[in-house]
Amino acid sequence: MSPDTAQLKRHQVLFLNRKSDLSLQVQLAAQLKGMIQSGQLGTGDPLPSSRELAAELKVSRNTVVYAYERLISEGYLSSRLRSRIYVSDTAPELRSAAQRRSSQQDIAPAVHVPRASYSAGPKPFRPCQPDVQRFPLALWNRLRGRALRTTNRSLLHYNSEAVLGFRPLRENLAMYLRDSRGVACEWWQIAITTGSQQALYLLAHLLLKPGDTVYMENPGYSGAVRAWKSAGASIEHLPIDQHGMVFPPLETSPVSLVYVTPSRQFPTGASLSLARRLSLANGAVSAQTWIVEDDYDSEFRYIAPPLPSMQSLDSGNRVIYVGTFSKLLFPSLRLGYAVLPKALVEPFTDLKTVAEDHGPMIDQATLAAFLDSGAFYSHIRRCRKNYAERQQVFLDAIQKGSLPLEFRYRDGGMNLTGFLPDTYDDLAWSARLKRAGLDVPALSQYAAGPTERGLVFGFTAFTPAQIRRGVDKLLGLKLDRPIPSSGSLRVAASGSLLAP
């Protein structure tokens, strides 16, 4: 034992807990810092070499090296000559700053770092969740590695050309949208965003001014409600029937923007009829109204191909097409997009430059390669097949019960809405399911004012066995009696994060 190690040992403060959530080097650095702050180690005191201390504490030498480097970096230690470590002469200032801080603010000591808060994943039957276990993560990681290797770190640079996204991703996405959804666009009309939510927010601030009116579907997507309201707009909630949103002629409506989910209305699942699509598209041109088309899960059609997108019917550059990869790949990827009419490309670029500049590049380059390789198409096709099976498993299971749920729209999507007769209180049902561990929002949660009642079931994130167990639990709850509807709970949807 060297004299320096003896000095440390004498204080008997170095105790590394191998069962702690904290790594050994973090514990060691925190304890050494504590000794300096308390004055047990003073300016100029030498520390044992990393080799000696590692042997003494029976830890790897790197553990000590990292702890020392950390304290050198923070100014508590300094290295003189070669490899000799001392308590730095700036340590006293840091000590007094630390004391001042803790006396002023009563901050907890800086050593508690729990490793918590990983998401446990969705509970049955949370809507709009993909099955992340099916995502080809190994392939994704290989494509990411290849993108980094073949570009010699150029992906790490700031890229002033990429405010609207990494160009190869925009090109591949444009091709996909043209082919699969008939979206008429060139690559430079595409803006890559943090999920579709950022696209809605930026569009709100680009297209609306305080006092403007926005048409929304009722029930509808609460994330969009919040976006329009954040720009000071007021919302007019329009009813839904089996052909989608029911709207007055745009030509005579004082409305600036219409938000619509035509492929599958969120959350009911109704499709906007072709006649209404044409009427909306033509009315928007005459009235110079903006249409925001949120095509959040049209990739998942199980029976017939979807109707053409609103954007493909737009002859006057009034439709902004919004979509997301989060539901196709995995939610925490947070990559969405907007296809902008040509006149909006420049102002949107200016706004995005102020709002965040460009987004992270490596994920975008990986996604570009994922599209380019064809793996994206295979993944969608496998998901579609799989989700269609799960939908059937869900319907088979729930229809064994005698609940008064009517599943009207089964042709696609990630969710099924079971409509309830008006004498049932969907909010009370949803709350009862929640207590039983099931995450099934009520249609009324998405509503402003009176709408039909029902429950929204997502089935895509759960295995057939999980689906059957969840339905069994639900059917065991004896929900099949009418509950007097309170009526008083119908308030504007604003708290829900369930999202297209």
Added chain:
Amino acid sequence: MSPDTAQLKRHQVLFLNRKSDLSLQVQLAAQLKGMIQSGQLGTGDPLPSSRELAAELKVSRNTVVYAYERLISEGYLSSRLRSRIYVSDTAPELRSAAQRRSSQQDIAPAVHVPRASYSAGPKPFRPCQPDVQRFPLALWNRLRGRALRTTNRSLLHYNSEAVLGFRPLRENLAMYLRDSRGVACEWWQIAITTGSQQALYLLAHLLLKPGDTVYMENPGYSGAVRAWKSAGASIEHLPIDQHGMVFPPLETSPVSLVYVTPSRQFPTGASLSLARRLSLANGAVSAQTWIVEDDYDSEFRYIAPPLPSMQSLDSGNRVIYVGTFSKLLFPSLRLGYAVLPKALVEPFTDLKTVAEDHGPMIDQATLAAFLDSGAFYSHIRRCRKNYAERQQVFLDAIQKGSLPLEFRYRDGGMNLTGFLPDTYDDLAWSARLKRAGLDVPALSQYAAGPTERGLVFGFTAFTPAQIRRGVDKLLGLKLDRPIPSSGSLRVAASGSLLAP
């Protein structure tokens, strides 16, 4: 050769160009689609098996499988029985949609996908750029892989708790900021953002209303100017001297927010004196003014440790501390943060929920592990040593010339500002350097109204050899004569992306 292959060959349209930018499966899919759209292949026509076609075209079987899957996914082909592929009966609809589209909109054919637009990296002496070649990318990738493996894909889920960021990252960052910068905070006061720019934008929309006044340094950071203006604020540009920003007493100023870069004023490099820090912090409390402290590169101090952060001197929760990882690690990571006074945490969370919800999780988890492992501290320390050397190389080289550049502030940072006498036109010098391939902004580009003149040199992204070559080129330009100053070009800084 099977009859199906013969049918394809007969048309002689399948030609795969191995030198193309396009992958083989993309070419194959595009050509097959073209044959379907042109009617050369009709509904119900069979295609050769992937094995046969692969052998015929001398490509790997996967190439054909991917191309087929893509066209099945898009509805052009369908598979009946097992493994037999036919032209789908939805193909005619797609054909007519494609025709309608191309006749309506004159869209280029969907087969051109150049692989372009990787950033070539900064030219000497672009300010504020880290050396991405020094970033420990292999270690980063290992930590990323480990984070994914040990959490069983929970990182892929949507995480409703993570609107302000991944909790372990916020915890590790809080510890780092407390220890290294004296920032008084708990983990839940930290908001992770897309670079510091998103933090500034969200703060602008949270704290300012149209007509409010903001104090900025002149010259100053144009990204911040744009953020405040986007919320309708008007800017009052305050002068800089050797002790930093010169400001009137806040108690008698009608100002809502003060934006300041106290550690090293951007772009001059002056430090805000302790007396002014205290005056600003105390004045903000009395006058209920917000202070946004942008501490964009204080990690890089080469001589003495930096003064305490403004936030650590704030007794009244008026200072918001903003920082970024983009300059420490690599710019395209796009991770920044704001440390919020407790009263702002909830409203900031609400705003971020609307503006984009949470950001991508995997990078945040990787960064949390990078901090936790100690590798972050080692990286900063190595960069600091390395950048200090580069600064010296730059100064030694440029001082061999006889340019009238005065480098006043050399104690830290990623940039050096060379001040020029008032008889020199820094904009003209910068333009001349740009023509010679050097990226050296003029101080006047960051200015609104008259300021000192000078040139801003970044030295951190360039090797000593690159620095010497760049300086040689500069000295060869014979810039050492006064150019009559035009004066007329001093306009508000708004176009520059050079950023703290």
